Amino acid sequence: xxxxxxxxxxxxxxxxxxxxxxxxxxxxxxxxxxxxxxxxxxxxxxxxxxxxxxxxxxxxxxxxxxxxxxxxxxxxxxxxxxxxxxxxxxxxxxxxxxxxxxxxxxxxxxxxxxxxxxxxxxxxxxxxxxxxxxxxxxxxxxxxxxxxxxxxxxxxxxxxxxxxxxxxxxxxxxxxxxxxxxxxxxxxxxxxxxxxxxxxxxxxxxxxxxxxxxxxxxxxxxxxxxxxxxxxxxxxxxxxxxxxxxxxxxxxxxxxxxxxxxxxxxxxxxxxxxxxxxxxxxxxxxxxxxxxxxxxxxxxxxxxxxxxxxxxxxxxxxxxxxxxxxxxxxxxxxxxxxxxxxxxxxxxxxxxxxxxxxxxxxxxxxxxxxxxxxxxxxxxxxxxxxxxxxxxxxxxxxxxxxxxxxxxxxxxxxxxxxxxxxxxxxxxxxxxxxxxxxxxx
Amino acid sequence: xxxxxxxxxxxxxxxxxxxxxxxxxxxxxxxxxxxxxxxxxxxxxxxxxxxxxxxxxxxxxxxxxxxxxxxxxxxxxxxxxxxxxxxxxxxxxxxxxxxxxxxxxxxxxxxxxxxxxxxxxxxxxxxxxxxxxxxxxxxxxxxxxxxxxxxxxxxxxxxxxxxxxxxxxxxxxxxxxxxxxxxxxxxxxxxxxxxxxxxxxxxxxxxxxxxxxxxxxxxxxxxxxxxxxxxxxxxxxxxxxxxxxxxxxxxxxxxxxxxxxxxxxxxxxxxxxxxxxxxxxxxxxxxxxxxxxxxxxxxxxxxxxxxxxxxxxxxxxxxxxxxxxxxxxxxxxxxxxxxxxxxxxxxxxxxxxxxxxxxxxxxxxxxxxxxxxxxxxxxxxxxxxxxxxxxxxxxxxxxxxxxxxxxxxxxxxxxxxxxxxxxxxxxxxxxxxxxxxxxxxxxxxxxxxxxxxxxxxxxxxxxxxxxxxxxxxxxxxxxxxx
Numbered sequence: 047x048x049x050x051x052x053x054x055x056x057x058x059x060x061x062x063x064x065x066x067x068x069x070x071x072x073x074x075x076x077x078x079x080x081x082x083x084x085x086x087x088x089x090x091x092x093x094x095x096x097x098x099x100x101x102x103x104x105x106x107x108x109x110x111x112x113x114x115x116x117x118x119x120x121x122x123x124x125x126x127x128x129x130x131x132x133x134x135x136x137x138x139x140x141x142x143x144x145x146x147x148x149x150x151x152x153x154x155x156x157x158x159x160x161x162x163x164x165x166x167x168x169x170x171x172x173x174x175x176x177x178x179x180x181x182x183x184x185x186x187x188x189x190x191x192x193x194x195x196x197x198x199x200x201x202x203x204x205x206x207x208x209x210x211x212x213x214x215x216x217x218x219x220x221x222x223x224x225x226x227x228x229x230x231x232x233x234x235x236x237x238x239x240x241x242x243x244x245x246x247x248x249x250x251x252x253x254x255x256x257x258x259x260x261x262x263x264x265x266x267x268x269x270x271x272x273x274x275x276x277x278x279x280x281x282x283x284x285x286x287x288x289x290x291x292x293x294x295x296x297x298x299x300x301x302x303x304x305x306x307x308x309x310x311x312x313x314x315x316x317x318x319x320x321x322x323x324x325x326x327x328x329x330x331x332x333x334x335x336x337x338x339x340x341x342x343x344x345x346x347x348x349x350x351x352x353x354x355x356x357x358x359x360x361x362x363x364x365x366x367x368x369x370x371x372x373x374x375x376x377x378x379x380x381x382x383x384x385x386x387x388x389x390x391x392x393x394x395x396x397x398x399x400x401x402x403x404x405x406x407x408x409x410x411x412x413x414x415x416x417x418x419x420x421x422x423x424x425x426x427x428x429x430x431x432x433x434x435x436x437x438x439x440x441x442x443x444x445x446x447x448x449x450x451x452x453x454x455x456x457x458x459x460x461x462x463x464x465x466x467x468x469x470x471x472x473x474x475x476x477x478x479x480x481x482x483x484x485x486x487x
Numbered sequence: 488x489x490x491x492x493x494x495x496x497x498x499x500x501x502x503x504x505x506x507x508x509x510x511x512x513x514x515x516x517x518x519x520x521x522x523x524x525x526x527x528x529x530x531x532x533x534x535x536x537x538x539x540x541x542x543x544x545x546x547x548x549x550x551x552x553x554x555x556x557x558x559x560x561x562x563x564x565x566x567x568x569x570x571x572x573x574x575x576x577x578x579x580x581x582x583x584x585x586x587x588x589x590x591x592x593x594x595x596x597x598x599x600x601x602x603x604x605x606x607x608x609x610x611x612x613x614x615x616x617x618x619x620x621x622x623x624x625x626x627x628x629x630x631x632x633x634x635x636x637x638x639x640x641x642x643x644x645x646x647x648x649x650x651x652x653x654x655x656x657x658x659x660x661x662x663x664x665x666x667x668x669x670x671x672x673x674x675x676x677x678x679x680x681x682x683x684x685x686x687x688x689x690x691x692x693x694x695x696x697x698x699x700x701x702x703x704x705x706x707x708x709x710x711x712x713x714x715x716x717x718x719x720x721x722x723x724x725x726x727x728x729x730x731x732x733x734x735x736x737x738x739x740x741x742x743x744x745x746x747x748x749x750x751x752x753x754x755x756x757x758x759x760x761x762x763x764x765x766x767x768x769x770x771x772x773x774x775x776x777x778x779x780x781x782x783x784x785x786x787x788x789x790x791x792x793x794x795x796x797x798x799x800x801x802x803x804x805x806x807x808x809x810x811x812x813x814x815x816x817x818x819x820x821x822x823x824x825x826x827x828x829x830x831x832x833x834x835x836x837x838x839x840x841x842x843x844x845x846x847x848x849x850x851x852x853x854x855x856x857x858x859x860x861x862x863x864x865x866x867x868x869x870x871x872x873x874x875x876x877x878x879x880x881x882x883x884x885x886x887x888x889x890x891x892x893x894x895x896x897x898x899x900x901x902x903x904x905x906x907x908x909x910x911x912x913x914x915x916x917x918x919x920x921x922x923x924x925x926x927x928x929x930x931x932x933x934x935x936x937x938x939x940x941x942x943x944x945x946x947x948x949x950x951x952x953x954x955x956x957x958x959x960x961x962x963x964x965x966x967x968x969x
Contacts, residue, residue, distance in 0.1 A: 397899050403892060406889060416909070417905075
């Protein structure tokens with residue numbers, strides 16, 4: 047049997063060979079960056095349970111496999127709702143469409159094109175917020191990603207149409223295939239946009255290891271959605287690194303429905319005054335799913351606001367993990383931070399581990415966190431029962447209501463409707479789309 | 488409030504009033520730690536073979552352990568474990584026949600600390616075990632307690648007189664291999680208190696131990712064991728002080744509590760070890776393992792602590808809720824001023840059904856202090872209908888300090904209900920303004936606000952302690968607002 051260190055070595059060798067076989071002409075500094083990241087991954091290795099950040103999430107099964115690139119896919123169906131859309135299939139950009147009239151306000155490039163046309167931009171902004179030198183999976187992605195999507199919204203423009211990035215993972219067979227999607231979202235001063243990222247596909251032995259970098263310049267505004275609906279066995283580890291400049295605002299919604307072993311990391315730095323960050327999270331896990339939401343909000347500049355609400359519903363033998371850190375730097379006075387984490391346990395075999403943290407080095411702040419773990423409220427159930435609703439339906443309604451708090455904050459209608467219907471169907475409730483058809487003909 | 492700065496500066500410079508040193512002849516074992524030293528300590532104390540064996544097992548295990556260094560907000564210099572006298576005791580002229588024969592010098596020390604050893608002078612209703620460096624020098628009200636069958640004596644005495652009890656319970660809650668400092672304590676522990684309350688007895692007075700570190704270059708490694716048998720009740724208090732010195736001294740104690748069916752133990756601490764000076768020189772490293780086991784049904788263990796002293800405090804008084812319907816409580820006030828660091832909290836391990844726990848922690852940071860609440864609430868699979876409520880509030884005074892909250896919540900049972908709330912805020916300027924408007928000085932206003940902030944915890948202290956704790960809070964924070 048191979049030692050883990052040998053497997054990480056083999057993994058890096060495989061991917062280095064694979065990457066050499068392509069013809070992308072990367073700027074030298076980025077090429078060096080890949081090399082450094084490969085060294086960082088070889089040094090860091092896969093995280094062990096004794097690592098405080100991975101205390102509740104065991105990734106040892108990742109280390110058992112030498113991951114190979116997934117092969118190109120021939121055909122893929124394109125969602126029918128209107129959006130500026132890019133599709134990454136098995137790590138490669140295979141489709142770009144819908145830019146049309148928006149072409150002068152937003153540019154969306156793949157890695158090849160960005161390297162050719164915007165080398166200077168990449169030199170300046172690529173890899174600026176990802177902490178690849180300290181994080182094993184960020185290092186792995188930085189060393190191995192084969193393609194990327196680079197979104198740039200020009201200063202002062204507002205893009206009314208959602209920008210949709212679909213990550214489709216379709217391994218050929220159950221042999222341990224990985225893809226390393228990579229996204230950079232850059233909003234210039236005063237611009238506004240909505241980005242929807244969705245993940246689908248995967249199988250018994252596949253691995254999605256992604257990095258999303260989001261940079262908001264002054265007074266930019268981004269609505270960001272991450273919807274993960276992969277196969278229930280896929281391993282999904284994606285880091286989202288966000289940097290907010292003065293007066294900018296991010297509204298992020300992270301929804302996890304699929305995946306076998308899921309780790310969503312969200313690392314936010316508020317670097318300019320009056321930045322506003324809202325993180326809403328929802329995860330539904332059943333079967334043997336393991337969903338870990340790991341968030342860190344750093345208040346570097348004074349006068350910023352952060353608001354975080356994560357909700358989880360766990361049934362069967364599912365395991366939910368929440369780590370939420372609010373870090374207030376010295377001098378970040380007038381910080382207002384609020385974090386809430388709620389988990390609903392529906393089965394005795396489900397587990398939840400919650401680790402909310404406040405680390406505060408400034409005095410004139412208002413920071414709170416709250417965490418609850420429990421069942422459905424008996425009094426609420428009773429109320430519904432007295433109104434003649436069956437026990438099962440009452441239960442389903444309450445579960446739906448618990449999740450709806452997050453879903454109702456999704457402003458992209460097609461995404462919200464789809465999630466609502468999914469949840470209603472799961473809870474055996476009448477679909478809202480049917481209701482809508484009746485009420486709004 | 489710049490106008491108050493002058494008075495504030497004056498007040499912060501107030502000396503630690505318990506910082507004096509008693510010049511007394513002491514016998515010490517040589518510096519260093521090895522099996523020979525452990526054998527010497529054991530021989531000096533006239534211990535049975537099994538206890539020596541236990542110490543040696545702990546020592547051998549300790550050698551394989553690493554000193555914990557991973558806590559991000561706790562920074563301290565290297566501790567040279569070979570540069571400490573592991574046993575220091577005042578020289579005895581002859582064996583004591585009664586309390587009156589306590590060395591007058593020691594007696595005066597305790598009087599100065601407000602702990603007179605004459606029974607008639609004591610506040611009625613408190614029995615004291617006084618521990619001076621490595622030995623217990625006196626225990627009051629022993630006879631009276633004995634009439635009820637309560638055993639309250641020094642640990643060494645318990646080993647001699649009640650070996651069966653000690654042997655049964657020693658290390659049963661905190662095993663010798665539990666952690667680095669517990670292992671060190673198990674190897675070299677010197678003295679401490681032992682309490683046994685027989686079935687159905689409600690201890691009529693507060694039992695109390697007063698710990699005093701006196702000698703230079705020593706550490707204090709005491710061990711306390713309290714057993715409350717079926718249906719009994721005991722309230723135990725603990726206080727401590729040490730002289731002012733520039734070097735750091737190590738205090739690594741272990742406290743084990745055992746509550747059987749329907750028994751209740753209330754354990755209160757007012758910790759006032761020397762915190763170091765304003766530049767952070769000196770002070771006690773207070774690395775303590777405290778744990779209670781609610782073994783029986785409907786048993787209850789309640790920890791209340793007021794932590795104002797020590798350069799570094801590192802302790803997590805915990806409760807293992809084994810018995811069905813058992814209750815664990817943790818009430819804590821921790822104050823860090825100047826360069827003090829505190830990392831404290833609790834662990835509530837719910838094993839039995841219908842177990843309940845409450846955590847109320849109030850942290851106050853001032854100056855360059857770093858104050859961390861670190862706690863674990865663990866609901867095991869069998870702990871149906873377990874309930875926990877935690878509340879952790881931090882108050883920040885000044886912009887150089889830090890306040891951190893790190894709860895860990897692990898739930899394995901769907902019928903459990905766990906709630907955690909935390910907040911961090913500044914002492915309200917509007918509150919101070921309101922008080923000032925009504926003629927209170929800033930100092931008094933801060934005192935009042937801080938006392939209000941801590942009230943929920945202080946209310947849980949026995950009366951004699953509550954007064955002292957309130958005074959201490961005021962003194963620890965004086966001058967921190969400006």
